[in-house]
Amino acid sequence: MADKKIVTDNRKARHDYAIEETYEAGLVLKGTEVKSLRAGKANLRDSFARIDKGEAWLHNMHISHYEQGNINNHDPTRPRKLLLNKAEINKLIGKIQQKGLTLVPLKVYFKYGRAKLELALARGKKLHDKRRDIADRDAKREIAKAFREKQKMV
Template sequence: MAKRKHKQNNDNLMAQNKKARHDYSILETYEAGIVLTGTEIKSIRDRRINLKDGFVQIRNGEAYMVNVHISEYAQGNQFNHDPLRNRKLLLHKKEIRKLGQATQDKGVTIVPLKVYLKSGFAKVLIGVAKGKREYDKRETIKRRDEQRTIERVMKRF
């Protein structure tokens, strides 16, 4: 029996950091697992997660996701988690070393782009990002608007 390929559907997408693609140019992306508690995964499945201010730090050969807000679970009572705690990311040592070297450059950071479910596990797509200048952002918007007008004109024919 052939194995089915898992496609990432929008049903599995729990959170997305749209602002990151606007503020940064993404150089490289990695998929990582997240070490979570029971109430955290339940909150993520309720889509109560915010990636907006989040970033990734490399400390002592381990990667941690910092400033990502996962709201407390409504039925969690005394077992609830701290919403802003640092969460460890599950990556291979080679990938962590590569990320650590990439962040040594000036203006380069690691940002979470998406959180989604894959085979029942929460995964995060992180990107090595370089900050855009204001004129780069305007150029990107201008290029996107031009592309839309071209598509609109081509649709008529």
């Protein structure tokens, strides 16, 4: 099992999007950004990924200033380059051109000491899809509750 420490998770992405495929990408960061990430000072809420000129970029990911940093501190929401293979980028370009697919960051974590991003190829959910997911989750919860109560009686 890989040594994996999750820094931040984009829970709303799984609610708003139907995830089709996931990719692991490296992040190009500055020193103070890495220190802030290790302290857990990151937010993926409004972030998105885009492919420009054959390179993948992450936009609007907020990494707070490092408290012990100096004038060399970073801009919190600067675009950050994603490290993907050329074949993966070409595959993503082809799939993004399909109607309704987008690149959504799911979580940031450290794997073997390197900052990684879990990137998803996703399709936006409609309101009725979200309601169905909530109803399914509630039904599973009720079934589990009934099963536990039945087990207590035995």
